[in-house]
Amino acid sequence: xxxxxxxxxxxxxxxxxxxxxxxxxxxxxxxxxxxxxxxxxxxxxxxxxxxxxxxxxxxxxxxxxxxxxxxxxxxxxxxxxxxxxxxxxxxxxxxxxxxxxxxxxxxxxxxxxxxxxxxxxxxxxxxxxxxxxxxxxxxxxxxxxxxxxxxxxxxxxxxxxxxxxxxxxxxxxxxxxxxxxxxxxxxxxxxxxxxxxxxxxxxxxxxxxxxxxxxxxxxxxxxxxxxxxxxxxxxxxxxxxxxxxxxxxxxxxxxxxxxxxxxxxxxxxxxxxxxxxxxxxxxxxxxxxxxxxxxxxxxxxxxxxxxxxxxxxxxxxxxxxxxxxxxxxxxxxxxxxxxxxxxxxxxxxxxxxxxxxxxxxxxxxxxxxxxxxxxxxxxxxxxxxxxxxxxxxxxxxxxxxxxxxxxxx
Numbered sequence: 001x002x003x004x005x006x007x008x009x010x011x012x013x014x015x016x017x018x019x020x021x022x023x024x025x026x027x028x029x030x031x032x033x034x035x036x037x038x039x040x041x042x043x044x045x046x047x048x049x050x051x052x053x054x055x056x057x058x059x060x061x062x063x064x065x066x067x068x069x070x071x072x073x074x075x076x077x078x079x080x081x082x083x084x085x086x087x088x089x090x091x092x093x094x095x096x097x098x099x100x101x102x103x104x105x106x107x108x109x110x111x112x113x114x115x116x117x118x119x120x121x122x123x124x125x126x127x128x129x130x131x132x133x134x135x136x137x138x139x140x141x142x143x144x145x146x147x148x149x150x151x152x153x154x155x156x157x158x159x160x161x162x163x164x165x166x167x168x169x170x171x172x173x174x175x176x177x178x179x180x181x182x183x184x185x186x187x188x189x190x191x192x193x194x195x196x197x198x199x200x201x202x203x204x205x206x207x208x209x210x211x212x213x214x215x216x217x218x219x220x221x222x223x224x225x226x227x228x229x230x231x232x233x234x235x236x237x238x239x240x241x242x243x244x245x246x247x248x249x250x251x252x253x254x255x256x257x258x259x260x261x262x263x264x265x266x267x268x269x270x271x272x273x274x275x276x277x278x279x280x281x282x283x284x285x286x287x288x289x290x291x292x293x294x295x296x297x298x299x300x301x302x303x304x305x306x307x308x309x310x311x312x313x314x315x316x317x318x319x320x321x322x323x324x325x326x327x328x329x330x331x332x333x334x335x336x337x338x339x340x341x342x343x344x345x346x347x348x349x350x351x352x353x354x355x356x357x358x359x360x361x362x363x364x365x366x367x368x369x370x371x372x373x374x375x376x377x378x379x380x381x382x383x384x385x386x387x388x389x390x391x392x393x394x395x396x397x398x399x400x401x402x403x404x405x406x407x408x409x
Contacts, residue, residue, distance in 0.1 A: 003033040006101055006171070007084030010038050010092050011074035016045045018093040018218065023054050023061075025095035031102040036061045039078045042068030047092075073186045075167075075196075079178060087177050089167045090215075097214030104171040104212060111139040113208035114176045115201065118169040120215040124333055130213040135162040141206040146255065148207060152198060153261035158386070159268030159360040163201065165194040169215045176203045184244070190234065191241040191269070199248045202256075231314070234273045239400060242266050267392050268360050270399040272307040275314030276358075276385060285391040290383055294354050295320045302368050303358030304328035304341045311358045325350040348375055357384040 008026050012019060026036050038051040038061060048065055055061040064077050079087060086105065090096060104116040119132035134155050140148045151162035180200035188195050201207060242262070249258035276289040286292070299321055301312055308328065315321040326341050328334055334341040347355070355377060357368045365384045372382050387395065 003031065003105075004085040005033050005035055005083060006031060006086045006088060006105065007035045007037060007079075007082035007174075008088045008090055008101075009075060009078030009082065010036070010090050011041055011071055011078065012039060012047050012051065012092040013041045013043045013068070013071075013074070014045055014047070015043075015093040016047050016050060018095075019047055019050050020054075021095050022090060022092050023050075025097075026090060027054075027058055027060070028098055029096070029101050030099050031105055034060055034101070035082065035084055037078045037081055038063045039074040040065045041070070041074040042066060070186060070189060071192050072184050072188055072195075075192075076182055076184075076186075079181050082174075085174055086171055087174055088171045091168055091217075094168065094218050095216045097216065100212065100214040101171065103210065103214065107208045107210050107212075108171065108173075111206065111208045113139060113206040114173045114204035115207055116171045116212075117163060117207065117209045118212040118215055119210075120164075120166070120169045120217050121213045122219055123216050124219040124330065125336070127330075127333075128216070131164075132211055132213070133163050133209055134160060135209055137209045137211045139206060139208050145205075145207060149202065149252075149256040149258070150261075152201060153258070154264040157362045158264060158392075159271075160362060161265060163197075163209070165191070165197055166217075167193040167197050168217075170197065172200060173204075176200050183248075185240065188237070188241050188244060190237045190273070195241060195244055198245065202248075202252055231274050235270070235399060238266065238270060238273065242400060263396055264392065267387075267396045267399070270396070271360065271385060273310060274399075275307070275310035275312070285387075285394045288387055288391045288395050289385040290356060294356070294383070296322060297353035298322050298324045298351060300325035300327065300347060300350055300352040300355045301358055302327050302344070302347075302355055302372070303364075304330070304334045304339060305358070307360065308358035309339070311356065324352050344371060345375070347372070347377065353381065355382050357382065360385060 010022060026034065040048045040051050040063065051063045055063045062081060064081060066077055075089060088101060104118060107116040117133060119130060122129045122131060135148060135151060148162065153161050155162035177200045180203065181196045184195045245262055249262060252258060271289055301308055301323060304326060312323060312326060315323055327344050327347055328341050329344055331341040331343050355372060357365055359365050359368060369382055373379065
C-alpha cells in the first residue's frame with residue numbers, strides 16, 4: 001500500500017549558495033512519497049534557475065515563481081499548492097538528515113498524533129549542537145495535552161518555552177496546519193513561525209514530541225550578525241504579532257493560561273530586540289532590566305547571540321555606557337563575522353565594575369553565572385535579567401504602548 005503523501009514546502013530567497021544542498025537532502029529521504037514544493041519568492045539571484053533545474057530532474061518537484069512578498073506569503077503559496085496528507089517546511093538554507101521525515105511519520109503512525117515535533121541540530125561552521133524541546137519526549141493527550149498547552153510558550157521560568165517556536169522541525173497533519181498558516185497576517189515579519197505553530201498545536205487532539213534532531217539548522221555567517229532596524233520599527237512588528245496571537249488564544253479555555261504565557265514570551269522577545277536597555281516612551285520599572293547605576297561604569301557583556309549583539313549595539317548608540325569587554329564561548333565564530341568577542345577565560349584580566357549576562361533562559365544564565373563564579377568573579381558584580389512579575393507587567397505595558405515615540409534610552 002502506498003505511503004501517505006508528505007508535502008515539503010521550501011520558501012526561497014537569496015540562498016543560492018545553500019539551495020542545492022537543501023533540495024538534495026529532501027530528495028534523499030528514506031521516506032520516498034514526498035512532494036517537494038519550491039517557492040521562489042522573487043529571489044534576485046540564481047535561485048529561480050536552480051529550482052527549475054532540479055524540477056527538470058525529478059517529477060516530485062513543483063516550482064512556484066512569485067513576486068517577493070516575504071516568508072509568510074511564500075509559505076501560504078506553497079501550502080495552497082500542496083496535496084499532501086502531511087505538511088512539513090524546510091528553510092532553503094538548511095538541510096535534513098536522510099531519516100528525518102521517516103522518523104516523524106513513524107512517530108505519528110505509532111501514536112496516532114496530529115503532529116510530530118522534533119528537536120534540531122544547530123550547525124555553526126564545523127560544530128553541531130543538538131537542541132531538544134523543554135517538554136520531554138512522549139505522546140500528549142487528554143490531561144497531559146492540557147498540561148502541554150499550559151507550558152508550550154512559557155514553562156514556569158521567564159522566557160523558557162516548552163515547545164520550540166519553529167515550524168520547520170515539525171510534521172503536521174494537513175488539516176491541523178492548513179488554516180493556521182493561511183490565517184497568519186502577511187505583515188508579520190518577526191515571529192512568523194510562532195504565529196502559525198501555536199494556533200496549529202491548539203487544533204491537535206494528540207501531540208507527539210520526539211528526540212529526533214535530524215533537522216540541521218544552518219547558522220550562517222551573515223545570519224549570525226543580527227543587523228536590525230530601529231527598535232521603534234521592531235516594536236511595531238512585535239505588537240502586530242502580539243495582537244494576532246492574543247486574538248487566536250481568546251478562542252481557547254482560560255485553563256490553558258495562554259494570555260499569561262504570551263505576555264511572558266513577548267516581554268522576553270521585546271527585551272532581546274531592544275537589547276534590554278532601549279525603551280520607547282514611558283518609564284520602565286526601577287532596576288529594569290538592569291540597575292541604573294551601570295550607566296557610566298565599566299561594563300563587560302557575556303553572550304554574543306541576538307540578545308548580546310542588540311545589547312552591545314544599543315548601549316553603544318546610547319553613549320551612556322562604557323563597554324570594556326565582550327565574551328562568548330563561541331568567540332571564534334563571532335570573530336569570523338568581524339565581532340570583537342573574546343573567550344570567557346579572558347574576563348580574568350578585564351577591569352570592570354559589572355558583568356551583564358546577555359541571556360534570558362535560566363539554563364544559560366545559570367551556566368554563565370557558574371563559570372563566572374569559578375573564575376573568581378564576585379557575585380555582586382554579575383547581573384542578569386530576572387524581573388519580578390510586577391516589573392514584567394509594567395514593562396510589557398510600556399512596550400505595547402502604540403502611542404510610544406521613537407527610540408530613547
